[in-house]
Amino acid sequence: METKYCQSCAMPMGETDAEYGTEKDGSKSKDYCRYCYENGAFTFHGTIDEMIDICIPPMVENNPGMTKEDALKIMKEYLPTLKRWKEA
Ligand SMILES: [Zn+2]
Numbered sequence: 487m488e489t490k491y492c493q494s495c496a497m498p499m500g501e502t503d504a505e506y507g508t509e510k511d512g513s514k515s516k517d518y519c520r521y522c523y524e525n526g527a528f529t530f531h532g533t534i535d536e537m538i539d540i541c542i543p544p545m546v547e548n549n550p551g552m553t554k555e556d557a558l559k560i561m562k563e564y565l566p567t568l569k570r571w572k573e574a
Pocket residue numbers: 492493494495496497518519520521522523
């Protein structure tokens with residue numbers, strides 16, 4: 487099975503739906519994590535560049551050897567392909 491990523495911030499979602507956000511009716515979102523999406527709405531309303539800025543520190547922290555520049559390059563290439571940003 488392929489790894490799924492949040493379609494807003496690119497966080498890996500793991501094997502269960504525990505990291506997924508919720509829809510208005512309380513069901514789990516199929517696309518977005520609980521940090522980005524709650525009760526049927528995005529919790530983050532900034533631009534894609536602001537999202538990238540927020541994502542860089544945890545990426546560097548979670549990937550030993552990755553520099554800020556590496557993380558920035560990856561996010562600049564990857565985030566625009568995600569559902570949330572593609573539609574904008
Ligand atoms: Zn997310």
